[in-house]
Amino acid sequence: xxxxxxxxxxxxAFHTREGAVRAVSDVxxxxxxxxxxxxxxxSGSGKSQMLLSMLGLLARNGRAEGSVRLDGEELxxxxxxxxxxxxxxxxxxxxxxxxxxxxxxxxxGTQLTEPVRLHKGADRATxxxxxxxxxxxxxxxxxxxxxxxxxxxxxxxxxQRVAIAMALMCSPAILIADEPTTALDVTVQAQxxxxxxxxxxxxxxxxxxxxxxxxxxxxLADRVHVMYAGRIVERGSVEDIFYRYRHPYTAALKRSVxxxxxxxxxxxxxxxxxxxxxxxxxxxxxxxxRCAFRLEVCGERxxxxxxVTDGHAKACFYAGPLGEEEG
Amino acid sequence: xxxxxxxxxxxxxxxxxxxAGRSLWHDAWxxxxxxxxxxxxxxxxxxxxxxxxxxxxxxxxxxxxxxxTLLDAPxxxxxxxxxxxxxxxxxxxxxxxxxxxxxxxxxxxxxxVSVAIGxxxxxxxxxxxxxxxxxxxxxxxxxxxxxxxxxxxxLVVMFGRNVFLIFVAIGAVSWLDxxxxxxxxxxxxxxxxxxxxxxxxGVRPSAIVARHxxxxxxxxxxxxATLTVPSVILFEAFLSFLGLGVQAPMTSLGVLVSDGxxxxxxxxxxxxxxxxxxxxxxxxxxxxGDGLRDALDPxxx
Amino acid sequence: MSEAVLSVRDLRVHFTLRxxxxxxxxxxxRAVDGVSFDLPxxxxxxxxxxSGCGKSTVARAxxxxxxxxxxxxxxxxxxxxxxxxxxxxxxxxxxxIIFQDPLASLDPRMTVGQIITEPVRAFLxxxxxxxxxxxxxxxxxxxxxxxEHINRYPHEFSGGQAQRIGIARALIxxxxxxxxxxxxxALDVSIKAQIVNLLxxxxxxxxVSLLFIAHDLASVRHVSxxxxxxxxxxxxxxxxxxxxxxxPRHPYTQALIQAIPPADPRRARTRPARPLSxxxxxxxxxxxxxxxxxxxxxxxxxxxxxxxxxxxxxxxxVACHRAEEIATLQ
Numbered sequence: 001x002x003x004x005x006x007x008x009x010x011x012x013a014f015h016t017r018e019g020a021v022r023a024v025s026d027v028x029x030x031x032x033x034x035x036x037x038x039x040x041x042x043s044g045s046g047k048s049q050m051l052l053s054m055l056g057l058l059a060r061n062g063r064a065e066g067s068v069r070l071d072g073e074e075l076x077x078x079x080x081x082x083x084x085x086x087x088x089x090x091x092x093x094x095x096x097x098x099x100x101x102x103x104x105x106x107x108x109g110t111q112l113t114e115p116v117r118l119h120k121g122a123d124r125a126t127x128x129x130x131x132x133x134x135x136x137x138x139x140x141x142x143x144x145x146x147x148x149x150x151x152x153x154x155x156x157x158x159x160q161r162v163a164i165a166m167a168l169m170c171s172p173a174i175l176i177a178d179e180p181t182t183a184l185d186v187t188v189q190a191q192x193x194x195x196x197x198x199x200x201x202x203x204x205x206x207x208x209x210x211x212x213x214x215x216x217x218x219x220l221a222d223r224v225h226v227m228y229a230g231r232i233v234e235r236g237s238v239e240d241i242f243y244r245y246r247h248p249y250t251a252a253l254k255r256s257v258x259x260x261x262x263x264x265x266x267x268x269x270x271x272x273x274x275x276x277x278x279x280x281x282x283x284x285x286x287x288x289x290r291c292a293f294r295l296e297v298c299g300e301r302x303x304x305x306x307x308v309t310d311g312h313a314k315a316c317f318y319a320g321p322l323g324e325e326e327g
Numbered sequence: 328x329x330x331x332x333x334x335x336x337x338x339x340x341x342x343x344x345x346x347a348g349r350s351l352w353h354d355a356w357x358x359x360x361x362x363x364x365x366x367x368x369x370x371x372x373x374x375x376x377x378x379x380x381x382x383x384x385x386x387x388x389x390x391x392x393x394x395x396t397l398l399d400a401p402x403x404x405x406x407x408x409x410x411x412x413x414x415x416x417x418x419x420x421x422x423x424x425x426x427x428x429x430x431x432x433x434x435x436x437x438x439x440v441s442v443a444i445g446x447x448x449x450x451x452x453x454x455x456x457x458x459x460x461x462x463x464x465x466x467x468x469x470x471x472x473x474x475x476x477x478x479x480x481x482l483v484v485m486f487g488r489n490v491f492l493i494f495v496a497i498g499a500v501s502w503l504d505x506x507x508x509x510x511x512x513x514x515x516x517x518x519x520x521x522x523x524x525x526x527x528x529g530v531r532p533s534a535i536v537a538r539h540x541x542x543x544x545x546x547x548x549x550x551x552a553t554l555t556v557p558s559v560i561l562f563e564a565f566l567s568f569l570g571l572g573v574q575a576p577m578t579s580l581g582v583l584v585s586d587g588x589x590x591x592x593x594x595x596x597x598x599x600x601x602x603x604x605x606x607x608x609x610x611x612x613x614x615x616g617d618g619l620r621d622a623l624d625p626x627x628x
Numbered sequence: 629m630s631e632a633v634l635s636v637r638d639l640r641v642h643f644t645l646r647x648x649x650x651x652x653x654x655x656x657x658r659a660v661d662g663v664s665f666d667l668p669x670x671x672x673x674x675x676x677x678x679s680g681c682g683k684s685t686v687a688r689a690x691x692x693x694x695x696x697x698x699x700x701x702x703x704x705x706x707x708x709x710x711x712x713x714x715x716x717x718x719x720x721x722x723x724x725i726i727f728q729d730p731l732a733s734l735d736p737r738m739t740v741g742q743i744i745t746e747p748v749r750a751f752l753x754x755x756x757x758x759x760x761x762x763x764x765x766x767x768x769x770x771x772x773x774x775x776e777h778i779n780r781y782p783h784e785f786s787g788g789q790a791q792r793i794g795i796a797r798a799l800i801x802x803x804x805x806x807x808x809x810x811x812x813x814a815l816d817v818s819i820k821a822q823i824v825n826l827l828x829x830x831x832x833x834x835x836v837s838l839l840f841i842a843h844d845l846a847s848v849r850h851v852s853x854x855x856x857x858x859x860x861x862x863x864x865x866x867x868x869x870x871x872x873x874x875x876p877r878h879p880y881t882q883a884l885i886q887a888i889p890p891a892d893p894r895r896a897r898t899r900p901a902r903p904l905s906x907x908x909x910x911x912x913x914x915x916x917x918x919x920x921x922x923x924x925x926x927x928x929x930x931x932x933x934x935x936x937x938x939x940x941x942x943x944x945x946v947a948c949h950r951a952e953e954i955a956t957l958q
Contacts, residue, residue: 017361042816043787155907156679185678186844190887190903212817215889218896238893256821257891268850270821274786350781351736520733527691528797529720529750542737 002072004173004206005031010066010076012046012053012230021278023049023062025230028305033173036200036207038217038238040253041227044275047210050227051176055091056083071173089119092167092205096179098159102151108162109147115169134165137202138195157188161195168203175199176208181216193219214257218242223311226250229276229286232305236312246314248291251322285316293318355546358622365618368611375608379427388418390425391576399594410600413586422578423601427608429579433493434560434612440498441559442552445505446544452506453513454536464510467503475500479571488574493566497559505551512544546623553616557609564605580605632666633804633837634690634723639663639699639709641682641689641861645912655912659685661861662699664938667805672831672838674848674869676884677858680908683841686858687807690839691723692716703805721751724798728810730790734782741778744768744796751801763800770833771796771826788819792826799830807839812847824850845884849873857881860911860919867944877946879924879954918948926954 012024024046031037041047053064054075068075070090075083087093095101103111112134113127122130128147135143138161151159160180167175180196181189197220200207209220217224217238224241226234226249234247245251255269273290276282282289288298295317303315359365383390388408394416402411402419410419452463479496486492516522517540525535564581566572568588573579580601587598641660660682667673677683688694689709690701696709708719724747727733734743745764748755765775771792782790791811798806808827812820828851831838842848848855848869855872857865857880865878876882883904890896906923909915918936921927928950936947948954 042818157907186887187678187883187904188907190889191905193889194903213889214817214891215896218891218893219889221893242891242893253817254891256818268821268824270825271818272822274788274819275816349784350739351783520727520729521735523688523693524725524727524733524794524797525735525746526693527720527723527725528747529717530746531717531750534750539735543735 003030004033004071005029005208006067006069007054008067008069010050010053010064010068012049012058012062012064014059015061015063016279018279022281023230023278024053024064027066027227027230027232029225029232029235031174031206031208033206034200034204036209036220036222038209038211038221038224039227040212040214040217040224041210042212042275044229044278045227046230046278047227048178051093051178051208051210055087055093055176056080085119088115088167088172089170090172090174092170092172092175094160094163094167094175094177094180097183098156098163099151099183101163102159102166104151106150107147108149108151108154112147112162112166112169115166119170130169131165134169135162137168137199138162138165140165155188156184157191160184160188160192164192164195164199168199168205171203171205173206174208175205176210178210179212180209182211182213189216196220214242214254226253229281230278231286231315233287233316234314235305236308240309240312244308244312245322246308246312247316248293248318248322249287252290252292291318293320293322351546355619355622359618362618362621365615365622368614368618371607372611372615375427375604375611376431379424379431382424383421383428386418386421386424388421390417390422390578393417399590399597401594402596402600411594411596413597414590417576419597419600423580423583423604426578426580426583426601427604429490429573429577430560430563430581430605430608433490433497433563433579434556437494437497437501437559437563438552438555440494441501441555442505442548444498445502446509446541446548448502449506449509450513450536450540450544453510454517454532454540456514456517460510464507467506470500471503476569479566483571488571490573490577493563493572496566497562501555501559505548505555508547508551509544512547513540516540516543550616550620550623553612553619557612557616560605560612561609580608631669633669633703634667634839635700635702636666636686636690637664637700637702639686639689639701640697641685641694642697657912658861658914659911660689661914663858663861663863664699665856665863665866667837667839668853669804669837670831670835671853672840672851674852674855675839675841675858676843676845676848676855678843678908680860680911681858682861682911683843683858684809685861687725687809687839687841690807691720691725721747721801722804723807724801724803724805725807725809726791726794726798726811729814730787730794731782733794734790736782739779739781740768740773740793743782743793744800747797747801767796767800770799770830786819787815788822791815791823795823795826795830799834799836802834803836805837805839807841809841810843811840813843820847827851844888845872845881846888857884860908860914862919863938863945863947864920865944865946866938867946871943875942875944877941877944877951877954878920878948879926880920882954883923926950 007027007029010024010027011022014021014023027050029037039047052058053062054068056075058064064076066076070086109131112131116122116130117127131147132143135146140146140158140161154162181192184192193216199205211217221238223237224235225232226241226247228249234241234245234250241250245254252271256271271290276286282299284300285298285303288294291298297317303317305313305315307313394412396416397412398416399414400408400412402409408418408420410423413419413422448463452460482492482496522535522539525539563572563579564584567579567581568585572581583601584598584605587601591598639660640662643657643659645655645657663686665673675683675686685694689696692708699709701708703719703723708716711719741764744767745760748760748763768775768777773789773792773796782793785793812823815823827838830836838851840848840851852869854866854868856863857878859880864880865876872881873885876885887903904923909922915922917933918931921931924931930949934949936949938945938947941951
């Protein structure tokens with residue numbers, strides 16, 4: 001069965017006065033229906049730009065190359081009208097900060113019904129019913145009262161639920177969630193994660209989850225892509241990435257996350273150095289300057305993704321042990 | 328962690344050798360340089376300014392001596408008077424250059440004075456907050472409602488006509504806008520974290536205002552100052568048009584325009600040439616002000 | 629536990645807001661409502677709570693950045709909450725702060741060198757330029773900044789480096805206490821660990837006491853000697869770090885621990901999903917009795933009638949009527 005979303009050799013560059021900035025280089029990914037794919041990366045990894053380019057939402061000085069096929073249809077270079085049709089209808093988007101992604105001047109009801117009235121031509125009554133349905137699906141109590149309220153009257157967690165409901169209004173095949181829980185409190189985050197899991201099970205939506213939080217990935221993802229400096233450095237199933245990782249960056253990420261189960265180690269294992277400046281990427285592997293296992297070839301040639309096992313690939317010249325591994 | 332402590336001499340030399348960073352002003356200047364409209368306007372202004380300073384020096388004519396044989400002479404590039412003469416035979420080129428001098432001088436000095444007053448008033452009100460702020464801004468509101476022309480007329484009647492009066496009159500009004508804007512900025516800056524950080528670092532309130540608030544306000548102040556200058560120049564022109572401006576034989580662009588307007592039918596050049604200079608100066612100042620606003624806009628960072 | 633360098637007793641910070649109706653009674657926002665703790669010399673107290681729990685307000689109240697409604701903040705034999713402004717300013721030399729958003733806390737128009745030495749210029753104005761410069765370079769070295777950064781501006785740095793600048797500024801006068809207001813929340817995952825390690829190293833070297841504020845337990849785990857859990861302006865639990873994780877006694881603490889998604893797919897899929905329901909109530913109209921009772925699975929009638937006091941249960945101080953009965957999480 002062909003994948004729902006197929007991305008091949010996607011590159012995104014921005015033309016600034018200081019030169020060309022390659023935000024994303026040669027990214028390949030596939031998303032099957034109903035699957036949850038996580039993209040891990042920190043600032044400067046290019047993960048957000050990758051998403052925006054898929055939907056034609058890049059800033060004016062950005063250029064995307066490659067191929068992005070949704071259900072066989074090429075999105076890159078597609079006319080704006082077609083992309084506008086797809087946004088919201090075939091692909092839902094949940095942003096990181098619900099305070100800014102919801103319009104403070106429009107009521108919840110107006111914002112919720114807008115997608116379905118726009119894309120499916122639903123009349124007001126049908127749209128209203130659907131909105132109430134979605135509010136219930138995201139467990140917002142007193143849905144009717146909420147419809148008349150404004151974003152600032154709701155708490156952060158509730159706003160994010162509304163944002164999720166809004167993204168799901170047209171029953172999209174794909175839901176893109178860009179750091180959906182980062183701006184939320186821990187207990188609220190747990191609620192929203194549980195909700196996302198429920199949505200996944202209930203609606204069968206495929207999800208692209210972009211985050212830097214490994215805990216969130218462990219909860220929700222089926223497969224994981226690790227990005228660094230605009231490239232995918234490792235990809236595999238969630239178990240491959242957590243238990244059988246092969247890239248030093250993945251290893252370092254795992255170990256710098258404070259875990260609370262074991263007895264406290266003396267220090268957190270930090271990754272030395274800083275994330276790379278996209279304007280001045282080093283030749284060869286972008287992670288090499290910070291890598292504890294770097295070899296000479298790493299500074300000279302760019303490693304490409306190579307198969308480790310079925311479905312698990314890494315882009316790294318180093319093949320030795322990475323320190324303690326879990327079974 | 329032990330490492331050799333730095334000796335004071337080594338310390339100083341390191342500091343001197345450290346590369347200078349890219350300050351925000353530097354960034355803004357770079358952005359401004361790329362704004363062709365603003366740079367062109369800046370150059371035009373520079374040329375006019377240069378001419379206004381140099382031409383009266385070089386010209387054989389002055390702005391006040393009548394020349395009875397050449398009244399209302401039309402512009403003649405190869406004759407003596409490039410822009411012609413006015414109804415008293417005075418060379419228009421020199422008079423226009425003097426007019427530019429006076430208009431620009433009034434424009435800049437009055438703006439500087441009103442900016443200075445406005446910044447002090449606005450930061451004090453914004454920083455003090457509470458009742459002090461309310462009182463100070465009510466004063467601004469009250470002054471705003473004073474009808475301006477009658478006010479200037481009263482001043483002229485009391486003190487006679489002189490250039491100083493123009494300064495006072497214009498300065499007394501223009502500072503109000505700046506005060507409001509600066510107060511608004513101060514209010515929003517006051518809750519910025521680096522202000523809290525300065526308080527915790529032990530900086531006294533007066534030093535916080537001087538060292539932290541004012542430099543961060545300068546961006547917006549510069550923008551408004553450059554936009555105040557053209558409006559001041561136009562206002563002076565208006566006053567001169569009403570006969571409340573500079574004393575003859577001293578002239579300003581406004582006086583020239585006013586004089587030229589009365590002989591428009593017969594000698595149109597006496598209106599259009601000074602008018603063109605006035606319009607160009609005002610336009611260029613606005614362009615530069617716009618360019619500055621774009622360059623200093625923090626969102627562009 | 630060594631002697632307390634900072635002692636907070638029954639701290640209350642209430643803000644008066646305009647009432648809803650024109651002449652109606654004003655609302656009182658109880659941001660901090662009875663918080664007490666000791667901060668021993670050279671140790672770290674982690675303060676954990678979610679939005680609206682008052683942790684940032686506690687930090688600001690201790691430093692005198694917001695007015696204290698009631699209670700005492702004892703430092704070096706004086707009550708900071710009752711000091712006249714001039715005297716408070718003098719004491720600021722010994723109490724510093726590191727902010728959450730590194731770039732917002734640095735004046736964008738000043739160079740790194742100027743920012744870090746500002747406290748020196750404020751408190752030691754007579755210090756010679758060379759000596760000040762030497763101190764600056766020494767401090768920069770300690771936090772991992774290079775000498776050539778002296779003349780750069782904050783916006784030229786990444787988040788992690790900007791936070792180092794803030795840390796250097798806070799420590800240049802060797803204060804006794806540094807309040808860290810969510811110092812790593814805004815930083816990337818790989819940088820968080822660097823900064824947390826740096827703070828731990830600097831504490832070991834300079835003997836400074838840290839008040840480490842965070843919104844989740846995982847962040848404080850590696851630096852804190854003891855941990856204080858706040859909810860709606862009140863203390864729920866105060867315990868040594870290992871006790872909090874091994875045997876959390878307050879239902880809210882248990883919920884906080886429960887909420888942390890483990891970075892382990894197998895455990896994530898198999899553990900029961902029992903997230904805490906509901907939202908924190910408004911601090912303007914807190915629930916009667918125990919403020920946590922509206923979300924607590926173990927609430928009984930007594931919880932609505934009587935405010936639980938902080939009392940010793942095992943090695944922890946807990947504010948819960950039923951602390952002994954509630955089984956701790958495995």
